[in-house]
Structures are given as C-alpha cells and as structure tokens.
Amino acid sequence: MNILVIGGTRFFGVHLVWELIRCGHKVTIATRGVRKDPFGKYVSRLTMDLTDLHSIRSALCGRMYDVVFDNIGYSSNEIKHILDNLKCGRFIHTSTAGVYKLDHFDITEDEFDGNSIGLVWCDRKEMPYDDVKRQAEAVLCQKYQGLDWSAVRLPVVLGRNDYTNRLLFYVERVLLQKPMHINNLDSQLGFANAEEIGRFLAFLCEKKKTGPVNASAQGTVSLREIIGYVGGISNTVPILVGGGNQEAPFNDLSSFSMSVSKAEGLGFRFSSIQEWLPELLDYYISYVKRTAK
Numbered sequence: 001m002n003i004l005v006i007g008g009t010r011f012f013g014v015h016l017v018w019e020l021i022r023c024g025h026k027v028t029i030a031t032r033g034v035r036k037d038p039f040g041k042y043v044s045r046l047t048m049d050l051t052d053l054h055s056i057r058s059a060l061c062g063r064m065y066d067v068v069f070d071n072i073g074y075s076s077n078e079i080k081h082i083l084d085n086l087k088c089g090r091f092i093h094t095s096t097a098g099v100y101k102l103d104h105f106d107i108t109e110d111e112f113d114g115n116s117i118g119l120v121w122c123d124r125k126e127m128p129y130d131d132v133k134r135q136a137e138a139v140l141c142q143k144y145q146g147l148d149w150s151a152v153r154l155p156v157v158l159g160r161n162d163y164t165n166r167l168l169f170y171v172e173r174v175l176l177q178k179p180m181h182i183n184n185l186d187s188q189l190g191f192a193n194a195e196e197i198g199r200f201l202a203f204l205c206e207k208k209k210t211g212p213v214n215a216s217a218q219g220t221v222s223l224r225e226i227i228g229y230v231g232g233i234s235n236t237v238p239i240l241v242g243g244g245n246q247e248a249p250f251n252d253l254s255s256f257s258m259s260v261s262k263a264e265g266l267g268f269r270f271s272s273i274q275e276w277l278p279e280l281l282d283y284y285i286s287y288v289k290r291t292a293k
Contacts, residue, residue, distance in 0.1 A: 001025050001026070001066040001067055001205060002025075002026045002028075002064075002065050002066050002067075003020055003025045003026065003027050003028070003065060003066060003067045003068070003069065003205070004027075004028050004029075004030060004046075004063070004065040004067070004068045004069065004086075004088070005017055005020070005027060005028070005029045005030070005068075005069045005071065006029075006030045006031075006048070006050065006068065006069065006070045006071060006072055006073065006082065007029075007030075007031065007069075007070075007071030007072040008029045008031070008037070008069070008071060009029065009031050009035045009036075009037045010035065010161070010163055011157070011159065011161060011162060011163060011194055012071075012157055012159065012194040012195070012197040012198045012201075013071045013198070014037075014038065014161075014198070015194060015195045015197070015198025015199065016069065016071070016197075016198040016201045016202055017029060017037075017039060017043065017198075018039075018198070019198050019199050019201075019202035020202050020205075021039070021042045021043070023202060023205075025205070026044075027039075027042070027043045027044070028043060028044040028045065028046060028065075029043050029044075029045055029046070030045075030046040030047075030048045030059060030060075031045070031046075031047065031048070032047065032048070032049050033045075033047040046059045046060070047059065048060065050072060050073060050078050050081075050082075051078070051123070051124070053081050056081045056082065056085055057081075057085050060082065060085040060086040061085050061086070062086075063086045063087070064086065064087045064088070065086065065087075065088045065089070066088070066089045066090065067088065067089065067090045067091075067092065067205050068082070068086065068088040068090070068091050068092070069092045069094075069201060070082060070091065070092065070093045070094065071094045072094075073093060073094075073136060074124035074129075074132050074133065074136060075122050075123050075124045075126070075127075075132045075135060075136055076119065076120060076121050076122055076132075076135040076136055076138065076139045077121055077122060077123050078123075078124065078136070079093070079136050079139045079140065080121070080139055080143070083144060083147070088147075089148060090148045090149070090150075090205070090208070091140070091144075091147055091148070091149040091150075092149070092150045092152065092201060092204055092205075093136065093137070093140065093149065093150065093151045093152070094152055094154065094201075095133055095136065095137055095151040095152060095153045095154070095212070096129075096130065096133045096153060096154055097153050097154060097155040097190070097214075097216070097256075097258055098129060098130035098133060099112040099130065099133055099134050099137060099153060100112050100153075100256075100258075102253065102254060102256040103254045103255075103256060104255075104256060105188075105220075105255065105256060105257045106257060106258070106259045107214070107256060107257070107258045107259060108214075108259045108261070108262075109153070109211070109212045109213060109214055109259075109262055112134070112137075112212070113141070114134070114137035114138040114139075114140060114141030114142065114151075114212075115138070115141045115142060117134060117135075117138055118138075119135065119138045119139065119142050119143070120135055120138075122135055136151075137151050137212065148208055148209050149209075149211070150204055150207070150210045150211065150212070150213055151211065151212045151213070152197075152200070152201060152204070152213055152215050153212060153213065153214050153215065153258070154192055154197065154215055154216070155189075155190045155191055155192055155216050155256075155258060156189075156191050156192070156250070157191070157192045157193070157194050157197055158191050158192070158193060158194065158277070158280060159193060159194025159195060159280065160194070160280070160283055161194075162194070164249075166249035166250065167226075167280070167281075167284060168284055168287075168288070169248065169249050170223065170226055170227055170230065170248065170249075171230050171281065171284040171285055171287075171288055172288050173227075173238065173239070173246075173248075174227050174230040174231050174234065174236055174238045175230065175234050175236060175285065175288045175289065175292070176288070176292060177236060177239060178239065178246070179239040179240070179241040179244075179246050180238070180239070180240065180241065180246045180247075180248050181240070181241050181242065181243050181244060181246045181247050181248060181251070182223055182227075182240060182248045182250075182251060183248075183251045183252065184223065184250070184251060184252065184253055184254070185222065185223050185224040185240075186222050186223075186224055187222060187223070187253055187254055187255045188220035188221070188222055188255040188256075188257070189220055189221060189222065189223070189250065189253055189255070189256065190216050190217070190219075190220050190256055190257040190258050191216070191217055191221070191273060191277075192215060192216045192217050192270075193217055193271065193276050193280075196217070196270060196271060196276075197215055200215050200263065200268055200270070201215075203266075203267075203268050204266075207266050210262075210266065213262050213263055213266075214258040214259060214260050214262065214263060215260065215263060215270070216257070216258040216260055216270060217270055217271055217272060217273045217276075218260065218270055218271065218272040218273070219257070219272045219273045219274060220255070220256075220257050220273065221273050221274075221277060223248070223250060226277075226281070229278065229281055230281060230285060233281075233282070233285055234285065
C-alpha cells in the first residue's frame with residue numbers, strides 16, 4: 001500500500017515506520033524536516049508544518065494515499081487541513097486516553113463519543129490538551145462521516161528514546177538520591193509500550209472502519225512499585241518530599257486502566273506491563289549509571 005505517515009521521526013512513530021517498511025509498504029513521511037530520520041532510502045519525504053495551512057497545502061494538495069497516519073495532529077483545524085488537502089482510503093489518528101475521565105478500570109471506547117460534544121474549530125494552543133484532542137475526534141465523527149477512520153486512544157507511552165524523559169525522571173531521582181514529590185504513590189496506572197504501539201498502528205492498516213480504539217498494555221503498575229524496583233536494584237532509598245519544585249511527571253493521575261477488548265477482537269494481543277517494564281527500567285538504570293559518571 002501507498003502510505004503517508006505525518007510525523008514518524010521519534011519515539012513510537014519510528015517503530016511504526018519501520019514496521020510499515022518491514023511489511024513491504026511504500027512509505028512517505030511528512031515532517032518539518034528539522035530532525036534527521038533513520039530510514040535512508042526506504043522512505044520518501046515531504047516537508048510540512050502542521051500549524052501552517054500554506055505549508056500543508058503546498059505539501060499535500062492533490063496527493064492520494066491508501067492510508068494516512070496522523071501521529072502529531074492535535075486540533076480540529078489541523079485534522080480539517082490535512083483531510084481537505086489530500087485523498088486517502090483510510091485515516092488513522094493518534095489520540096489519547098485523556099479524552100476519557102481517567103478514574104476507573106477497564107475504560108471502554110464508548111465512554112467518549114466525538115458526536116457528544118459541540119464541534120469547535122480551534123488550533124492546538126487554544127484549549128487544554130485533552131479538550132483539543134476531543135475536538136480532533138469530534139471533527140472525524142461530525143464532518144467526515146464517510147471516511148474510513150480510526151482514532152487510537154493511548155495512555156502514557158513508555159519506551160527507550162522517550163523524548164519526554166518522564167520515566168527517566170523517577171529512575172534518576174532514585175539513583176542520584178534527589179528528592180521528588182509524588183502525590184499518587186499507590187494509584188494503579190495504565191501504560192503502553194512504544195514498540196508495541198508501532199506494531200499496532202501498522203496492524204490497523206487493513207482493518208476497516210474501526211472508529212475509536214484503545215491501545216494499552218494489559219494490567220497496571222503503581223509508582224511505588226516503579227521506584228521500589230529501581231531502589232531494590234540500586235540499593236538506594238527514594239527520597240520523597242511533600243512539595244516544592246520536585247513535582248513528579250505522573251502526579252495527579254488516579255487509578256485507571258483501558259479495556260483493549262476491541263483491539264483483541266480485531267486480532268491483536270497487547271502484552272502485560274510486567275512483560276516489558278522491568279527490562280525497560282533496567283535500561284534506564286544502566287543509562288543513568290553510565291551518564292552520571
């Protein structure tokens with residue numbers, strides 16, 4: 001298939017592109033051209049700034065693709081500008097678990113419907129992140145009903161080369177004996193694995209009209225368990241404080257998990273967090289020890 005990936009030069013987007021290449025697809029990536037990609041001769045490239053309508057028109061106008069992956073679109077305007085300037089057989093949008101109220105386990109896709117909110121044409125900085133991503137889904141539901149689309153709802157994604165450094169924060173603080181403020185130590189949190197998300201997105205290429213679909217690892221883990229693992233490996237005791245400027249990245253999240261029954265019904269199996277998180281923590285422990293010297 002002829003596939004366009006908007007984004008794809010970092011984190012799980014890289015895994016997606018490699019998986020598409022491995023499966024024999026013809027892949028084009030559309031980026032701002034700021035970051036060098038690792039794909040060499042295996043992809044074609046477009047230069048495009050998703051926040052600039054003129055740039056989008058220049059890059060996309062008149063082009064046709066079997067599948068378009070939108071890994072970086074935030075807002076209703078961005079989705080509209082993409083879809084109004086190309087033709088595609090299928091559109092796969094990377095969304096977020098933040099469209100839900102994250103306060104219980106086994107959240108299902110029907111707990112947020114993009115038809116249930118008023119559509120607001122907006123740019124990414126005009127609303128809080130969760131609200132602007134709801135609007136991105138609302139556009140697909142309300143203005144592109146005839147389009148074959150998916151909105152892949154992700155919790156926090158963990159993996160190597162994570163540019164957000166959120167998991168690294170906890171490992172560094174434990175190993176280097178730096179204080180941190182965690183206000184939800186025992187909340188059981190859902191996460192996803194970056195490599196697995198890349199494979200799942202590629203898997204969706206040939207799955208038709210799936211609409212919203214959750215993508216998450218099975219099970220949950222607490223921050224107490226995470227920092228306890230790091231402390232046990234390094235024989236250090238985490239230094240926890242009551243506040244200040246040492247706020248931990250996952251603060252304020254309540255216990256939650258996402259049901260992946262719909263994805264399983266399509267034929268994809270997500271691993272459990274316990275299958276890959278210890279190895280990932282070991283990687284970050286080694287990284288911190290190596291770079292702290």
